[in-house]
Amino acid sequence: MTTNYDLEGLFNRLADGLASEADERTLTELLRSSPEVRRAYREFMALHSGLHWDYVAAAGPEVPQPPTVPAPPTGSSWRAGWFAAFGAGMLLASAAALALFLLRPVPPGPPEQTASPPKPDVPKEGSISALLVDGVGAEFALGRAPDGVRFGPGEYELVKGIVHLRFAQGADMVLVAPARIEVTDAQRTRLVQGQVRVIAPPTAKGFTVATKAANYIDLGTEFGLRVDPASGASDLYVFDGQVDVTDSRSGAVRSVMGGKSSRSVDGRPTDAPPLKEGDFPTPGSIGLKRWEQYELEIRKDRTLLAFFPFRRQADESVLVNAIEGGGMGDGRVVGARWTTGRWPGKDALLFDRDTDFAQVTIPGEHQELTLAAWVKVERIDFVLNAILNSDGYEPGGIHFQLNRQGFVRGGVILAGNFKDPFVGKPVPLGSWVHVASAISARTRSQQIYVNGVLARERNWQNETLVRPGSCRIGNWLAIPKDQFPTRALRGQMDELAVWSRALPKEEIGRLVETGRPGLLWNKE
């Protein structure tokens, strides 16, 4: 009954977002009943998908021969296609988003070009060698920048900042500005100038960094390499494993083992200068730098009552509130011990005894309030396990805690009934997780988010203001004869923020993206 032409009309409306409900009904009937329609539909969608991926690489007039492996799309958003390049980088989805967010190519393209379709650089061989997975303050030189987060074969110049690349076979490279590299493929890069740290897993054995003075072949290891453009000398520091250094002229090979260093100048090995603190940053240090920038930024928010960066002081019992004039003071650490948080160098508090807590006071009455914290729950020992609870059980107090199944629950303590119409996923154990509770007495509702995803929603009827007062982080000051008096958290916290407004979901999502622990972190 349906001609091909009609089918194409239907498919086009679906593809272009113009389909009606009647179209949808027709589609489902046709797809279920006819293998031929399904084939036509699949072919159409393959075209739709292919155009999304390919149009630049395949249609660009600069490329006389279509590449055999066309590049993924230049992206309908930061998300588009970067992940599609290859495996190892895919774990790092949002990290790349963040990296792109942090990445500011300089200078921006002329505005008059925006009216016509963009013609991004087509990778020389249409393939992707590496992905940008993280970065801080990164700026690339114009014409020597990655295509979004994608590094194809070609030259790149990092003018400012630090970036972390992951090559297709799994090698990680942290590049510090000023630096110039020439990417040959997934296993081979030339370092023209600057310094890199390379971490190569077994899948990337043989990963090679070439320099003017020598070639460095990684045999499953971690090393730092610096090229001084003036002298042409390259300094190698092997942190772990073995690197084979090949003289680019004679072909002679020397092995440099973990803990050793070597300087090559025109093929002649000499001693490398001593390694300095801070040379060759690790991927983790990028996260910490990113977080430090985020802290400076977020502290400008005038609606913050408090921001606890969890920075260890000489007096370890002080939990510093970095916001002055927000109405909240410092907290007091009782029992909980200082450990390492999301990144090396980031402090955190460990709560692992029944008596461990940190005390803070949220004074006053509030129409709205948001609490957001980064926590790592190691274990759940009790029926209720406090993230942050007002002392006792007074109306207007807040309880923000986990139940034994790891579901976040709690809210403002009310006189009347309430409903939890939505309950989502529990908090994963053993990994850093962002938990946020946005309470509004205006809308008489509260939303709890786990890693930016709505995990619980609560509505109530009675009018109630939020009066948290004295609170314990990681514990609860029980009322006499309470059924569940011990609510001690078993885990760490390394950031807590309190706002005098109910943050919308989008803003909480941004907090999660900005503060994500690292590239191997999975929101789920």
Place this chain on the structure above:
Amino acid sequence: MGVSTEFVTQITRSQRQLHSFILSMVWNPAEADDVLQETNLVLWEKVSEFDAGRPFLPWAMQFAQFQALAWLKRRRRQRLVFDDDLARLLADDAIQEELTFEDRREALATCLQKLPAEQRDLIARRYEPEGSVNAIATAGGTSPKAVSDRLRRIRHTLLQCIQRTLREAIA
């Protein structure tokens, strides 16, 4: 890391096919990117279950199917169209066509080259970052339907060209 090179190769190779399949359920390419991203994350989590001796695509497709359905459910979209059965049917069909998928992709690259510049330009604007029929219509002072009609003709040309190219390749 313990991840086999084989897995890396396979997941890389299957990206376009997974995207195409996911797109057939979510319709919007950028949204299909997101679902593919979620699928990739799941695949990486399941890497220890991956058996290099068995075909990769059917294994990966199960997760793509699940992720796409979950995505539609979360957004309360297309619920009337896709259920488990239909998703499986589309996935099974796609797996059957694994071998011709590459040929079609190569044919598309050739066919795009043959389009007049003006048509390539419209395709580019439709598929560029943030490109949409509505955006093109607004910019050109025309209606979304008019833009969609033009795109339909171009897509029709491309589909016919792909068929022709494949026939010629066989002949």
